[in-house]
Amino acid sequence: MFLTINPTDKQRYDQVAVQNFQEYLRIPSVQPDIDYDECVKFIQKLANDIGLPCKVIYPKPKRPIVVVTLEGTDPTLPSILLNGHMDVVPVFADKWTQKPFGAEIVDGKIYGRGTQDMKSISIQYMETIRRIKDSGKRLKRTLHCSFVPDEEIGGVLGMAEFVKTEDFKNMNIGFALDEGIASVNDSYTLFKGEKCMWHLKFHCPGQPGHGCLLHENTAAEKVRVILDKIYDHREVQKNKLKQNPDLTLADVITLNATIIKGGVQANVLADEHTITVDVRMPYTVDADGFWATLQSWCKEAGQGVWIEKLIFDSITQPTTLDSSNIYWTAIETTMHKLNIRVSPLIFPGVTDSRYLRRLGIPALGLSLINNTPILLHDHDEYIRKDTFLRAIEIYTDLIPAVANA
Ligand SMILES: [Zn+2]
Structure with missing residues (x-):
């Protein structure tokens, strides 16, 4: 069943986005030994809700890769991957002032493990795709939204295995977006490479x-x-x-x-x-x-x-950010138009992007979370509700720009 929303009813879209985010946060997909079934079911339901095909691949047993696809007008062009990991790191529950898997909203802040790292971003991708689809606009390139396991323990049985599959090769990915880190000031931090x-x-x-x-x-x-x-x-x-x-x-x-x-x-x-x-x-x-x-x-x-x-790991070269990278040019132009400052940096940790960059696929780490303390892996991880929703608005400009590059 599709969820039908009047395309002009922004409030309803926002409400649905927050509800889905809360539902995803309430799944305790916490390391170690995660049963990913609940995540898979949730994503399948969400894809169905938006009216998109959803594929589940098992490169390794019990380590599902879920891919939701919005086909472009020219599927022969390299596609865009919007990647997010389903797992979260453990919590010290007694150190939290809110329930780590309660997804409660207190003073405009949504609390929970994964609010920054990175269930927020996956839901933002999906809710952006919902808005694009409902608007009736078609994008040139195909968008794939992937949900991968085990990033928090190195992605060895997750992204590292996924990139070896025929399914991955057939996706013909030209560019990928993945997680970054929150920024304490007005600008957003963008990662072009990793240590x-x-x-x-x-x-x-x-x-x-x-x-x-x-x-x-x-x-x-x-x-x-x-x-x-x-x-x-x-x-x-x-x-x-x-x-x-x-x-x-x-x-x-x-x-x-x-x-x-x-x-x-x-x-x-x-x-x-x-x-x-x-x-x-x-590097x-x-x-x-x-x-x-x-x-x-x-x-x-x-x-x-x-x-x-x-x-x-071997040294991986960062993604080139110049006019030779048409996806980057699209991002830069969009950010400029929206009057948003982004500062490209090298990520001090590692993410699944490294598996893509190693294959020569340009990949950028971007979490659209600004004016927020960096709380990934910390107690009382939260994101402000308005920050969460603002990101969807930005992606609604950014993702089509990249997909039409
Ligand atoms: Zn992460």
């Missing part, structure tokens, strides 16, 4: 024995060297930022020891300690050279120290 992420586990094996002895070659001594190296390097990067106000997190290598493990008992020397490290590198870094540096740290730390590669 490169490595998750590494340093294994520091050592001589076991009694804790009362002074053995040589113990695991903890090696841990000490590795930690010193990491934190000395970190200090250098911090100073770089301090000394040059033009630099941002995107310009430096960040290293953090996030998990340190090992040992069985207080009076037993461990046979191994491990240090898990989160590494983020600018300008010589990754091979940095890998060689890490190897030299292992050597210096002592006998048998080695690195396990948990995630070892």
Whole structure:
């Protein structure tokens, strides 16, 4: 059944958009081990409501990719992908002043996990498509709105697998929009690229024995060297930022020891300690050279120290933002017309866009959330209702411009 709305009844469109947003927020698609069925059913219902075909693909079991399509007048042209992930990160419910999956509106703010990251954006895409479709206007290029799983745990079983499928190839994607980050001021932040992420586990094996002895070659001594190296390097990067106000997190290598493990008992020397490290590198870094540096740290730390590669992404070049990119030109022109300032940056984290950029598909990260504190992954995540609705108005100009490029 279609939902019929009088195309001039803006209030009704806004009401429907907020209701659908709340419904999506109330699905606790929270990591880990998500059952995505409820999300799939919700999206199918929403697509049906708008009157659009909806396809569900399973590149991996229990990891559905849902694609809702608005066909263009020239389906032979490369299409536009509007991508969003269905999963959200866990919450510390006792630290929230509102229910994390209640989607309650308090003082004009919609609270809930996913209000910024990024259920808001997926609903905005869908409600924009509803408005375009109902207006009777046809766009040149086909629009695909995709809902993908597991972005919050690296997209390994989500977007990374999706891009390998025939379904994906057949979509012939020319350009993609995906998530960004909220902006605390009037402008919007747009991401043209991302840093490169490595998750590494340093294994520091050592001589076991009694804790009362002074053995040589113990695991903890090696841990000490590795930690010193990491934190000395970190200090250098911090100073770089301090000394040059033009630099941002995107310009430096960040290293953090996030998990340190090992040992069985207080009076037993461990046979191994491990240090898990989160590494983020600018796309300008010589990754091979940095890998060689890490190897030299292992050597210096002592006998048998080695690195396990948990995630070892390759450097991905950012999307080019000049006149050669017709989609960017369309966005720039539209934003100028709407008198909206966007500042293109490099994302300090990673998103699913990297899987697209690697295939040479231009992709931009844009969350149309301004004048809002950055609360992704934080307690009391919210978006103002008027900010949420304003974004749909902007997309109603922006998405047709891109689709007609
Ligand atoms: Zn996200």
